[in-house]
Amino acid sequence: MSDGKLARMANQIAVFFSAYPEADAIAGVRDHLHAFWTPKMIDALQVLAAEEEGEALHPLVRKAMGPAPDGDDPAARTVEGPDQLGSLASDAG
Amino acid sequence: MPLIKETDYGTPLRHNPDQVTLTIDGQPVTVPAGTSVMAAAMLMGTKIPKLCATDMLEPFGSCRLCLVEIEGRRGTAASCTTSAEAGMVVHTSSQRLSRLRRGVMELYISDHPLDCLTCSANGDCELQDMAGAVGLRDVRYGMDGANHVHPESPLTLPQDTSNPYFTYDPSKCIVCNRCVRACEDIQGTFALTIEGRGFDSRVSAGGADFFGSECVSCGACVQACPTATLTENSIIELGQPEHSVVTTCAYCGVGCSFKAEMQGSTVVRMVPYKGGHANEGHSCVKGRFAWGYATHRDRIRKPMIRARITDPWREVSWEEAIGHAAAEFRRIQADYGRDAVGGITSSRCTNEETYLVQKLVRAAFGNNNVDTCARVCHSPTGYGLKATLGTSAGTQDFRSVEHADVVLVIGANPTDGHPVFASRLKKRLRQGARLIVADPRRIDLVQAPHVRAEHHLQLRPGTNVALINALAHVVVTEGLVNESYVRERCELEDFANWARFIAQERNSPEAVEELTGVPAAEMRAAARLYAMGGRAAIYYGLGVTEHSQGSTMVMGMANLAMATGNIGREGTGVNPLRGQNNVQGSCDMGSFPHELPGYRHVADDATRHSFEALWGVTLRGAPGLRIPNMLDEAVGGHFKGLYIQGEDIAQSDPDTQHVTAGLAAMECVVVQDIFLNETAKYAHVLLPGSSFLEKDGTFTNAERRISRVRKVMPPLGGMADWEVTIALSRALGYEMNYSHPSEIMDEIAQLTPSFAGVSYAKLEEAGSLQWPCNEAAPLGTPMMHVDRFVRGKGKFMLTEFVPTEERTGPRFPLILTTGRILSQYNVGAQTRRTANSRWHEEDVLEIHPFDAETRGIAEGDLVSVESRSGDIALRATITERVQPGVVYTTFHHAKTGANVITTDHSDWATNCPEYKVTAVQVRRTNRPSDWQARFFLEDTALTRIERSADAAE
Numbered sequence A: 001m002s003d004g005k006l007a008r009m010a011n012q013i014a015v016f017f018s019a020y021p022e023a024d025a026i027a028g029v030r031d032h033l034h035a036f037w038t039p040k041m042i043d044a045l046q047v048l049a050a051e052e053e054g055e056a057l058h059p060l061v062r063k064a065m066g067p068a069p070d071g072d073d074p075a076a077r078t079v080e081g082p083d084q085l086g087s088l089a090s091d092a093g
Numbered sequence B: 001m002p003l004i005k006e007t008d009y010g011t012p013l014r015h016n017p018d019q020v021t022l023t024i025d026g027q028p029v030t031v032p033a034g035t036s037v038m039a040a041a042m043l044m045g046t047k048i049p050k051l052c053a054t055d056m057l058e059p060f061g062s063c064r065l066c067l068v069e070i071e072g073r074r075g076t077a078a079s080c081t082t083s084a085e086a087g088m089v090v091h092t093s094s095q096r097l098s099r100l101r102r103g104v105m106e107l108y109i110s111d112h113p114l115d116c117l118t119c120s121a122n123g124d125c126e127l128q129d130m131a132g133a134v135g136l137r138d139v140r141y142g143m144d145g146a147n148h149v150h151p152e153s154p155l156t157l158p159q160d161t162s163n164p165y166f167t168y169d170p171s172k173c174i175v176c177n178r179c180v181r182a183c184e185d186i187q188g189t190f191a192l193t194i195e196g197r198g199f200d201s202r203v204s205a206g207g208a209d210f211f212g213s214e215c216v217s218c219g220a221c222v223q224a225c226p227t228a229t230l231t232e233n234s235i236i237e238l239g240q241p242e243h244s245v246v247t248t249c250a251y252c253g254v255g256c257s258f259k260a261e262m263q264g265s266t267v268v269r270m271v272p273y274k275g276g277h278a279n280e281g282h283s284c285v286k287g288r289f290a291w292g293y294a295t296h297r298d299r300i301r302k303p304m305i306r307a308r309i310t311d312p313w314r315e316v317s318w319e320e321a322i323g324h325a326a327a328e329f330r331r332i333q334a335d336y337g338r339d340a341v342g343g344i345t346s347s348r349c350t351n352e353e354t355y356l357v358q359k360l361v362r363a364a365f366g367n368n369n370v371d372t373c374a375r376v377c378h379s380p381t382g383y384g385l386k387a388t389l390g391t392s393a394g395t396q397d398f399r400s401v402e403h404a405d406v407v408l409v410i411g412a413n414p415t416d417g418h419p420v421f422a423s424r425l426k427k428r429l430r431q432g433a434r435l436i437v438a439d440p441r442r443i444d445l446v447q448a449p450h451v452r453a454e455h456h457l458q459l460r461p462g463t464n465v466a467l468i469n470a471l472a473h474v475v476v477t478e479g480l481v482n483e484s485y486v487r488e489r490c491e492l493e494d495f496a497n498w499a500r501f502i503a504q505e506r507n508s509p510e511a512v513e514e515l516t517g518v519p520a521a522e523m524r525a526a527a528r529l530y531a532m533g534g535r536a537a538i539y540y541g542l543g544v545t546e547h548s549q550g551s552t553m554v555m556g557m558a559n560l561a562m563a564t565g566n567i568g569r570e571g572t573g574v575n576p577l578r579g580q581n582n583v584q585g586s587c588d589m590g591s592f593p594h595e596l597p598g599y600r601h602v603a604d605d606a607t608r609h610s611f612e613a614l615w616g617v618t619l620r621g622a623p624g625l626r627i628p629n630m631l632d633e634a635v636g637g638h639f640k641g642l643y644i645q646g647e648d649i650a651q652s653d654p655d656t657q658h659v660t661a662g663l664a665a666m667e668c669v670v671v672q673d674i675f676l677n678e679t680a681k682y683a684h685v686l687l688p689g690s691s692f693l694e695k696d697g698t699f700t701n702a703e704r705r706i707s708r709v710r711k712v713m714p715p716l717g718g719m720a721d722w723e724v725t726i727a728l729s730r731a732l733g734y735e736m737n738y739s740h741p742s743e744i745m746d747e748i749a750q751l752t753p754s755f756a757g758v759s760y761a762k763l764e765e766a767g768s769l770q771w772p773c774n775e776a777a778p779l780g781t782p783m784m785h786v787d788r789f790v791r792g793k794g795k796f797m798l799t800e801f802v803p804t805e806e807r808t809g810p811r812f813p814l815i816l817t818t819g820r821i822l823s824q825y826n827v828g829a830q831t832r833r834t835a836n837s838r839w840h841e842e843d844v845l846e847i848h849p850f851d852a853e854t855r856g857i858a859e860g861d862l863v864s865v866e867s868r869s870g871d872i873a874l875r876a877t878i879t880e881r882v883q884p885g886v887v888y889t890t891f892h893h894a895k896t897g898a899n900v901i902t903t904d905h906s907d908w909a910t911n912c913p914e915y916k917v918t919a920v921q922v923r924r925t926n927r928p929s930d931w932q933a934r935f936f937l938e939d940t941a942l943t944r945i946e947r948s949a950d951a952a953e
Helices: A003-015 A024-035 A039-050 A057-066 A074-079 B039-042 B096-108 B126-134 B177-185 B220-226 B231-236 B286-291 B317-337 B351-363 B379-388 B398-403 B419-430 B464-475 B482-488 B492-502 B509-514 B520-532 B549-564 B583-588 B605-615 B626-637 B656-664 B723-733 B741-751 B761-766 B849-854 B930-941
Strands: B019-024 B027-032 B066-069 B089-091 B164-170 B193-195 B201-206 B230-232 B243-248 B259-263 B265-271 B311-314 B341-345 B369-373 B406-410 B434-438 B456-457 B536-540 B572-578 B643-646 B668-673 B686-687 B697-700 B705-709 B766-768 B815-817 B842-846 B860-868 B872-877 B886-890 B920-923
Touching: A003 A024, A003 A039, A003 A057, A003 B089, A003 B398, A024 A039, A024 A057, A039 A057, A074 B549, B019 B842, B027 B039, B039 B066, B039 B089, B039 B193, B039 B379, B066 B096, B096 B126, B164 B231, B177 B220, B177 B419, B201 B872, B220 B230, B230 B231, B231 B265, B243 B705, B265 B286, B286 B419, B317 B341, B317 B536, B317 B643, B317 B668, B317 B686, B317 B723, B341 B351, B351 B369, B351 B583, B351 B605, B351 B643, B351 B723, B369 B583, B379 B549, B379 B572, B398 B419, B398 B536, B406 B419, B406 B520, B434 B520, B456 B520, B456 B626, B464 B492, B464 B520, B464 B549, B482 B549, B492 B549, B509 B520, B536 B549, B549 B572, B583 B697, B626 B656, B668 B723, B697 B741, B741 B761, B761 B766, B842 B849, B842 B860, B872 B930
Parallel strands: B019 B089, B341 B369, B341 B643, B406 B434, B406 B536, B434 B456, B536 B572, B643 B668, B668 B686, B815 B886, B842 B872
Antiparallel strands: B019 B027, B066 B089, B164 B230, B193 B201, B243 B259, B259 B265, B697 B705, B705 B766, B815 B920, B842 B886, B860 B872, B860 B920
């Protein structure tokens, strides 16, 4: 997948979550990526985010690609039962 | 197996808690108040003679055959129009009644042809039955004088054979009005009438022939006709069926129940089944008539392989084809890695087949690269509803619309896309429910016979979220929020954040008036009506989901419904109208790369372990590739093999040239389909698929209703689709052991909590079941979120409007939006191979007179439509159904290539393509586009089949 397309997809996700306070938004982007993207796509995005130059990434994407807060496991939020569901979980897409 | 004859009670059965007891022929019978005497009699097994009455229609009281005597009343009453009353004493037979009935029949027969032996209704004629029932022995009036019967009579009209599926023979008409009433009451089209007066009166399709009339060929009139006046051509040709089997239609997501009426293994006709809860005895032109594709000569009957796509196909044995496919997949995985292959499940196939394909991908391929066509239609529904309500499922059953007071239809065209549901909806609207339509195009519902949208919010494509935010803004700022509902059922902090967000001035109708193109006053009025008009239901389609903000829009609708308390009761809800017959089922069955059956994420260890234990393999815990990702990876050279069951991505998916580039870059594409479809042009192995008539299984419709599909003929290729997948899996070294689809369903039930209570035995008993069906809901769940939301508390999501990146400008000043029409279905692989094409022979471009004039385009001109992705040529039709600046076309014909011009923009959350917004330029042209020219060449070059010499001769 081209870097341009990866960046565009990630930026679209970031734009949606940018309506939320920053901490929630970063977690939202990170959770979303882990719920729906293949590890290879996330790795490729990680590389893009680490680059100083290159594809224009939304600041939220860069932050979401940074180290996760201690003990935060996006996979756990993704699979919690309905009563404990994180705000950004989903079952399709 | 007998021919199923459903009981006809003569008038509709009433649902009323109040019961009345009356006496009929000396026997007491208790029925719901409002039941007719005729139906009450039939409930105790007494058939009162009748001609104009049938329980699909309200009583009419015209034939005077159903007369009965009621003690204490003078004269003889028509039992169809007389309600049963407590204490009533009814006699259904007496000498006087016999005399009267015989007299009535005598008059009918005096103007009816007596060619019963050669009549197409012979064996299924109510007139003949009634003549027998009343003991008619003589017609005193003779057959002379004025009549509609004799060929030389001036009143005798010729047969109307204009409709490809049924024939109208006026000489057989007894003017019972059943067809006219069926067209009005059931279908809601009002195409038929009784023309003329007195002896001249006759059924007429509004003065035109049937084909040229408003008739939509739903078949309700043919079904209602008691004689041979309206008869299916297949009955005329083949005669009466001898047995029938109840099955489920394989066209749209309504999922109508049909009786396949058979002679041996030949389908004679498909008749909608009254016991089917999705359709309750109604149908549309596709399900009722367009099934001839199943035996079309284009059907692929033998497996085929080829080394390169430019080689001719070579017919081989099943063993060779499957062995070759398996060897190729294994070679590719050895060469390029385990993730270089994947599969696409079919929303056209059964739940069981879909389940097996995803199982094959996860267990035999060992990755999660599986996806389905929901990716390109309702994946945003899944995401949006799950985030807000807790489950991706539609909230109501179809019957719920009978309780709606206000209906908001957004981005859906039910009269074309979901016709049988549309008939229900129109019925409710004729009863007084109020309608709001939000659609860029003036769809038929906006103004139909006795139906008119109070508000048509004719928005510009791509501004859905701005519109829904504006409606919500009105609700919040004008104090129309259902506060007690929100307080009791929703997350309050999220609600407060949302209310603050939505109340901002930039979300007001006035602020988005220019953007959306909808007058602010209209938006305000529509919002007030939705919030205050009583029970309000939202029905929506792909006009909501197929946008770069599809998921956001779904959340926006759920927000609006929650804020006004319109979820969890009958007559309300957020209701997706699903496209394909089993797209709900294919999603339920774990067709998405990130989740296992029952919408459970692959990262969930407990779920994964339960599958691993039963399947005996280790499963990956991270999502696989989605269809667009697979194609991107293929173009990039990392994805090399694909197993596609019953899906035609080369025609249905956006940006065709990108799709075909991806397919062409693969080394092994295995297509399993009933036809050599567009995708098959890029395939190396072709495995014959089986139609819904050739296999057992289940489909799940938009209501989450699981219904049986039953085999009525053997698979033309020798194997049903589920058997093919099993064979392929075995060849890949992963054993699957099922001898019947019911065993696959048992495994699904064992592994999937929401299906725990589903089995073929139970389906046999209940007819159909709506999931969740488990211990808590043994008979299924017609309505979701009744007392609480599935996720616990409803969650309001912030839905900021973000314009699509697809922009109009000087080069591409118009917006193209796409959709479907009634007679064709999706990529048209089926309907194009039936007489349905008579109604729609090619895709045309709808353009507003203003845009046409500035471009010098006249009606029927060939025009070129060009976007940033590509260009095509098609004929233009000038219409005010579209607004200035917007053009519209369908995508039913492969040769048009509508998706050559759609772009690779997609929904932010799900990658669902943005089919509904493409910036284009339109100009006159005199030739097909380069893509189309190439298509015509490849249509031959890539589909050649090399047959052995003796087969050719």
